[in-house]
Amino acid sequence: MSGDNGRFATGVPGLDAILGGGVFDGGIYIIQGAPGAGKTILGNQICFAQAAQGRNALYITLLAESHARMIGHMRRMTFFDEAAIPDRMSYVGAFKTLEDDGLRGLLDVVRREVRTRKASILVLDGLITVHEKARSELELKKFIHELQTQAAFSNCTMFLLTSAFDADAHPPEHTMVDGLIELQSSLHGRRAERSLQVHKLRGSWFMGGKHAYRITENGHAIYPRIEALLETPSVWDSADGPMVSVGIGGVDKMLGGGVDTHSVTVVLGPSGSGKTTAGLQFLTGGPASEPAMLFGFHENPMSLRIKADSLKLPLKSRGDKVTLMWRPQTEAVLDEVATELLSTIRQNGVRRLVIDGIEGFSKLTDEKERIGSFLSALCNELRALGVTTLATAETDHAGMTPGQPLKGVNQTGLSAVAENIIALHLAALRSENHRLMTILKSRDRRTDMRMRRFEILDGGIVLDANFQSAERILRDISSQGPAPTPSTDLKLTGE
Amino acid sequence: MRTVLIVEDEWAIADWLEVLLSEYAFNVLVAGNGREALDILHRDTPDLVLTDFMMPFLDGAGLIAAMGQDERLRSIPVVVMTSLLEHVVRDRAGHFRAYLRKPFREADLMKIIGEIFPDEA
Numbered sequence: 305m306s307g308d309n310g311r312f313a314t315g316v317p318g319l320d321a322i323l324g325g326g327v328f329d330g331g332i333y334i335i336q337g338a339p340g341a342g343k344t345i346l347g348n349q350i351c352f353a354q355a356a357q358g359r360n361a362l363y364i365t366l367l368a369e370s371h372a373r374m375i376g377h378m379r380r381m382t383f384f385d386e387a388a389i390p391d392r393m394s395y396v397g398a399f400k401t402l403e404d405d406g407l408r409g410l411l412d413v414v415r416r417e418v419r420t421r422k423a424s425i426l427v428l429d430g431l432i433t434v435h436e437k438a439r440s441e442l443e444l445k446k447f448i449h450e451l452q453t454q455a456a457f458s459n460c461t462m463f464l465l466t467s468a469f470d471a472d473a474h475p476p477e478h479t480m481v482d483g484l485i486e487l488q489s490s491l492h493g494r495r496a497e498r499s500l501q502v503h504k505l506r507g508s509w510f511m512g513g514k515h516a517y518r519i520t521e522n523g524h525a526i527y528p529r530i531e532a533l534l535e536t537p538s539v540w541d542s543a544d545g546p547m548v549s550v551g552i553g554g555v556d557k558m559l560g561g562g563v564d565t566h567s568v569t570v571v572l573g574p575s576g577s578g579k580t581t582a583g584l585q586f587l588t589g590g591p592a593s594e595p596a597m598l599f600g601f602h603e604n605p606m607s608l609r610i611k612a613d614s615l616k617l618p619l620k621s622r623g624d625k626v627t628l629m630w631r632p633q634t635e636a637v638l639d640e641v642a643t644e645l646l647s648t649i650r651q652n653g654v655r656r657l658v659i660d661g662i663e664g665f666s667k668l669t670d671e672k673e674r675i676g677s678f679l680s681a682l683c684n685e686l687r688a689l690g691v692t693t694l695a696t697a698e699t700d701h702a703g704m705t706p707g708q709p710l711k712g713v714n715q716t717g718l719s720a721v722a723e724n725i726i727a728l729h730l731a732a733l734r735s736e737n738h739r740l741m742t743i744l745k746s747r748d749r750r751t752d753m754r755m756r757r758f759e760i761l762d763g764g765i766v767l768d769a770n771f772q773s774a775e776r777i778l779r780d781i782s783s784q785g786p787a788p789t790p791s792t793d794l795k796l797t798g799e
Numbered sequence: 800m801r802t803v804l805i806v807e808d809e810w811a812i813a814d815w816l817e818v819l820l821s822e823y824a825f826n827v828l829v830a831g832n833g834r835e836a837l838d839i840l841h842r843d844t845p846d847l848v849l850t851d852f853m854m855p856f857l858d859g860a861g862l863i864a865a866m867g868q869d870e871r872l873r874s875i876p877v878v879v880m881t882s883l884l885e886h887v888v889r890d891r892a893g894h895f896r897a898y899l900r901k902p903f904r905e906a907d908l909m910k911i912i913g914e915i916f917p918d919e920a
Contacts, residue, residue, distance in 0.1 A: 364855075370809055371853070372901030375882040389853075389883055390891070396855045397808035400831045413855045 311508070312461075315353025316346065318526030318643075321533060322502055322511040328482060329424075331506070332448075332455045332462045334431065337487030341498070342519045343465040344374065345381070346487070347427040349523040350463060352383045354425045355392040362423040363395045364414065366402060366430030371395040382522050394421060399430075402437055407447040410434065414451065418460045426455075431466035431477070441476055448480045482506040488514070492670045497637065500526050516637045527639035531674065534681040537688035548656070548692045551589020552582065554767030555726065558743055558752040563724055566687045567747070570662065570718050572697040573728030578739055578760050579696035581615060582728070583658040584608070585764040586694040587626060588617045596656040597627040599645055601664035604630045616762045627652055638668040642682055649689060657686065659695040676720065683721040695722070723747040729755075731777055733784065738777050741767065801916060802826040802843065806836040806850035806862060807880075812901075816849065819905060823912075833857025837865055840872055847915060849899075849908075852881035852888055860892040867893050876915050880908075 313326040320326045327333060337343050351361035365371065375395070378384045385393075396417060401409045418426060428434075438444035455462045464481070478484055484503040489496055499514040511533065517526040547562035550569065556562045563569050571582050580603065587596050598608065605628035612619035619626060629648055631641050642665070649657065665682075666675045686693050697718070718725055725745040731738045742755040754771035755778070768774070803825045807813040810831070817827045828845060830836035834856040836848070848866070852859035859879055866872040876896035879888050885898045897911045 365809075370812060370902070372882045376902065386884060386887075389887070390858075394853045395882075396853055397810065398855060400808065400810040400813070401855070403810070404831075417855050 312354075314350050315356075316349055316524050316526065317522075318515070318517070318528055319500070319524070321528050322500070322515055322526060323483075323505060324509045324511070327461055328507060329461055330456045330459045331482040332452050332464065333483040333485060334464045334466060334477065334481050335485045335487070336466045338489065339467055341487035341489060342517075342524060343467070343487060344368065344429060345378075345519060346524050347429060347463055347465050348374075348378050349381070349383050351393055351425055351427055352378075352385055352388060355388040356383075356385065359392070359424045360422050361393045361425040361427070362417055362421055363393070363427045363429065364398050364417070365395065366397075366399045366428070366433040368429045371397065380521060399433065402433065407434060407438060407443060411447065411450050411454070415454055415458075418454065418458050423458075424460050426460050426462045427465060428462065429465045431464040435466070435475075435477075445476045445480065448477045452480065478504070487517070495635065516639050518637065518640065525640075527637060527643050529674075529678075530639050530642045531677040531681040534685045537684045549589050550582075550694065551585035551587070552765050552767070554756065554758075554769075555741070555743075555765075558756070558767075559724065559746055560750050560752075563692065564747075565692055566690055567723040568683045568686065568693045568695065568721055569724040569726065570695050570697055570722040571726045571728060572699050572718070574699050574730055577728035577730050578758070578765055579698070579728060580608075580611065580660055581760055581764050582726075583660050583694060583696055584612050584615065584617050584619065587656065587658050588612070588619055588622060590656045592618075592622060593625065594656055595625055595627075595652050595654045596622070596658075597629060597649065597652065597654040598658040598660060599629045599631070599648075600658075600660035601631060601633050601667075602661055615760070615764050617764060627654065633664055633667050636668050638665060638674075638678065641665070641668060642678070646682075646685060646689075649686070649691060654689075654691055657691045657693045659693065662695040662697050679721045719745065731781060733777055733780050740774050740777065741765075800824060800826050801847065802828060802845040803847045803849060803912075804828045804830065804836060804839060804843070804845040806830045806833060806848060806854070806859070808832050808851060808854040812851075816908075819908075823909070833859065833862035833865070836862055840866070840869075844871060845875060847912070848875055848877045850877060850879055852879055852883055852892075859888070863892045863895055878911055878915075 311326045311328045313320040335343055335346060347363065351363055355361050398410055398413045401413050434447060435444060438447065451462060483505045486501045486503060488499050488501065498517050500517050501514045502510045511528055513529060513532060515526055515528050517524055546565065548565050549556050549562045571579050573579050583598060587598050590596060608628055609619060627648060665678065666672060724747065727742050727744050729740040731740050739758050740755050741758050743751050743753050755774040756767045756771055757773040757777060758765050758767045803820050805813055805816045805827060807816065808831055813829050817829055820827045828839050828843060830839050832854040850859045850862055863877055866875065878897045878899055879892065879895050880899040880901055881888060882901045888898060896915060899907060899911060
């Protein structure tokens with residue numbers, strides 16, 4: 305229903321956030337997009353959402369698919385409500401009227417039907433046909449102007465659907481309407497990605513730029529760009545409280561007692577170095593009553609449970625206090641994944657989060673330049689939600705440069721998002737591979753930055769009591785000669 | 800030759816029905832909504848009315864009600880063609896002879912017409 309400010313939410317997930325709170329009562333909006341962009345579904349979705357609120361919606365078609373076919377398609381959508389038709393949602397055709405009586409005849413149909421049906425939402429599907437029927441630009445402008453007058457006097461919000469769009473042209477109706485929403489589809493390699501862009505919204509701030517959307521059996525779901533949505537976190541961060549254990553005793557000690565509550569810690573290292581094990585220890589390292597979650601792109605929940613069992617970590621006993629969320633990188637959309645992640649965190653009251661493979665986010669988009677600000681916004685929101693996060697990041701599998709054990713470990717893009725950075729290394733010494741760990745960064749804390757050797761045993765990562773074993777390994781590597789490939793490069797920023 | 804009045808706001812459906820029924824040797828009249836249909840009914844008395852339900856100006860329920868109040872038109876059989884469920888239409892409209900769920904096929908329509916005019920079948 306309408307709010308006190310004279311506007312109402314469309315009910316389309318994500319759209320109202322982009323519109324700064326919805327559309328205005330009695331406003332007139334153009335929704336445009338190429339055939340197949342989903343204009344008809346969006347128009348119906350808005351109508352049924354309003355009908356569900358007790359308002360009356362009217363859908364007028366010109367040269368569009370038949371009502372029977374349209375209703376047949378909409379029946380498959382979860383928002384469709386057969387009981388709403390014809391009292392709260394009705395369909396009428398007006399092409400013949402337009403053809404016989406011109407734009408004036410169509411205006412008569414709109415005026416009469418809106419009044420008779422007490423419609424507060426109108427969708428006019430096929431504005432391009434009106435465009436083609438208009439004998440002059442002036443006649444089209446007069447049509448839009450009269451429609452605006454009708455919309456205002458009847459307090460009926462109107463959506464005009466059209467397939468016409470030329471980014472360089474400025475059709476007269478664009479300057480006259482209250483809002484202009486465009487649905488687009490673009491190819492990235494062989495993958496098609498849909499995006500929505502609001503070009504204009506009178507009387508309100510709106511979220512500019514393109515936002516990904518999907519069409520499923522639930523209709524449209526639009527995913528505002530995370531860095532735009534969370535330009536500032538949704539709530540104020542209150543980073544106080546006791547220090548949080550990372551679940552690995554020796555590491556807590558090296559960090560001076562653990563990590564700050566609501567902080568972000570990145571554990572980076574090559575495949576097989578123990579990152580996911582560290583993540584599972586962090587996941588199960590808090591109080592049993594504390595909601596925790598592991599979000600990952602690679603290992604599915606079954607695989608993680610088996611891994612935790614084999615490490616004798618108490619994942620199973622945490623029951624529903626631990627959420628395992630797996631999103632393969634197949635056809636996922638960056639902002640969709642982040643939206644689902646944040647939504648699950650809010651829903652479950654998660655306080656301890658593992659992101660297994662934070663570099664996976666960059667593989668979900670071709671717009672690599674976004675990733676820095678995306679991660680920054682995401683991590684700021686996690687802090688604001690009171691979540692303490694441990695994220696793993698994979699580096700290339702390479703040996704150590706003798707005498708320069710940290711050479712090539714690229715922290716670019718991580719410092720801005722992480723208070724703490726822990727590096728895991730695989731050090732090949734003759735026929736043996738050793739695991740080593742060092743703390744590269746710990747914000748505002750006295751840290752033991754000396755390297756430690758560690759093993760993965762029952763219970764997870766176990767650090768040697770002191771740095772001397774690591775020292776011996778590094779000395780021996782220096783004496784055995786250079787490693788074959790001296791670079792480990794974390795590809796977070798997409799360079 | 801029997802006369803059928805088609806009342807349909809979707810021009811493509813109206814056109815298709817007009818051609819189809821002409822091929823079956825009906826005399827066909829076409830109206831774009833209930834109001835246009837009443838205009839036609841003031842001067843013509845068709846043997847059958849095929850009407851859509853949701854239409855501008857005057858819908859199927861309004862047309863059926865108006866026909867019911869006119870002694871000359873009351874006995875004309877009416878077939879409602881709509882995407883709506885039959886009970887939804889029956890709850891909102893007075894008496895009509897038959898219901899045809901859209902989208903329908905030629906055979907569905909001709910079966911109903913055959914039942915109304917058995918001699919023509």
